[in-house]
């Protein structure tokens with residue numbers, strides 16, 4: 001590709017919403033441009049990298065026995081109503097009516113459609129297993145799109161679905177996909193850890209998450225130093241403690257809750273209305289100290305229960321005066337958020353949140369706040385968060401006698417054993433050896449291509465720009481002729497030679513200052529840079545520099561192509 005004929009608009013300007021390095025660098029290197037909140041255009045260099053990732057994913061899927069398919073991105077809403085996910089997905093899923101008044105959705109994922117295909121095409125155990133995938137755009141109206149393409153509203157996902165007659169067969173394919181995912185991340189040059197995960201709104205019986213450890217991640221990884229335990233925080237929240245009530249009963253004197261923003265923000269995240277779903281008991285104890293309990297509207301937690309939680313101590317509903325004094329608000333109160341920080345004791349019934357829809361989180365009632373991610377929505381250091389799980393834990397606490405460590409990470413992929421959740425509801429069934437009708441066991445396997453790209457940058461950059469792993473770099477090499485005559489000519493020749501050898505090369509034939517070209521080459525992060533300068537060319541040499549190294553080396557012009565390739 002010739003720089004003069006493409007569009008790689010490098011810039012120094014970083015928009016204020018670009019908070020993390022990968023987002024800033026993708027804009028600065030001219031890979032992407034924002035069209036609207038959470039919607040990005042991929043320009044030529046960005047697209048090349050995305051395509052390389054896509055090709056690696058496709059190759060590994062095919063190698064592991066997946067068959068490529070393509071589903072429409074608009075689905076009949078009816079399918080989603082049948083599985084109950086029309087409700088579960090809440091506002092994250094976009095819906096629209098067509099000209100005939102029929103309701104459709106913009107696919108955020110595709111379990112329903114694949115189960116529907118299975119319901120029509122699968123009849124006998126003899127057809128199973130089947131393993132299909134697609135690479136297509138997904139739309140999710142994320143509550144808070146951010147970090148550029150890491151959490152965007154439209155993104156490219158590889159989603160795979162498998163159908164089985166037995167759990168053993170499902171497990172086998174699940175593990176093949178698990179291994180294929182490892183291959184994909186290795187080949188893309190992205191560091192990753194594998195975590196036990198909760199199935200979220202996918203439902204089902206088992207799940208693993210592939211996560212890139214890095215500071216800008218929105219997920220929290222909980223692990224032990226010896227590696228014997230690693231889970232995402234959502235799973236960790238469920239694993240060790242099965243009894244919320246028990247734990248809450250021995251609440252310590254000082255409890256403290258996460259501050260996830262205003263009550264409106266929390267409700268919006270939960271897809272609820274404050275007056276409907278969240279009941280807040282503001283009580284005071286004998287010493288006039290404020291006790292707050294936040295519960296689901298229809299939950300049993302009442303004065304009696306609260307008193308039980310307090311070990312029999314009686315409380316009274318706080319008076320208007322007390323609330324006023326406590327909140328500093330003249331009218332009513334602003335909701336539990338913020339207040340909880342000041343309260344003497346706080347009880348949060350997380351089922352309030354777990355019951356309602358949302359875009360992330362565990363699928364088990366009473367154990368988890370959907371869509372609220374500790375560390376992202378409130379600081380992890382809030383030591384006194386009173387929940388019945390190891391989210392209470394802080395760095396250094398122990399789990400099964402081993403030290404717990406926390407790290408942030410970016411979820412890049414997730415595999416699920418769905419079981420029969422979708423096949424039962426959509427009648428994706430087969431006849432077994434005895435002629436008995438059974439729902440297929442299903443697995444599903446998702447990976448975010450844009451996220452791989454951003455995480456590759458997030459984990460490979462320096463002050464001059466991106467340092468691409470060569471496998472997914474927009475270009476493998478860039479030729480920078482410095483000078484218009486012989487240098488340009490030698491550059492042209494080298495360009496043809498490299499192209500003939502199959503090297504993906506960019507020729508910077510712009511009429512620009514040398515400094516600009518060299519800076520852009522570094523910013524764009526091309527792994528091999530060949531500079532054709534007057535002095536060295538006079539001696540028959542060019543300068544070769546690897547982006548990963550700081551030193552140049554002089555090589556003979558005739559050998560440059562061979563050495564690069």
Ligand code: ATP
Pocket residue numbers: 109140142149150151152153154155157200359360411412413414446447448449450451
């Ligand atoms: P998150 O927890 O970050 O919201 P998710 O668990 O909702 O992600 P999945 O439903 O498991 O995502 O989708 C599979 C993959 O799609 C994810 O592992 C991720 O790589 C990618 N993905 C999901 N949401 C987005 C998004 N908003 N922008 C870019 N990629 C996404």
Ligand code: MG
Pocket residue numbers: 359360
């Ligand atoms: Mg999500």
Ligand code: MG
Pocket residue numbers: 200360361411
């Ligand atoms: Mg997730």
Ligand code: MG
Pocket residue numbers: 200411413414
């Ligand atoms: Mg996920």
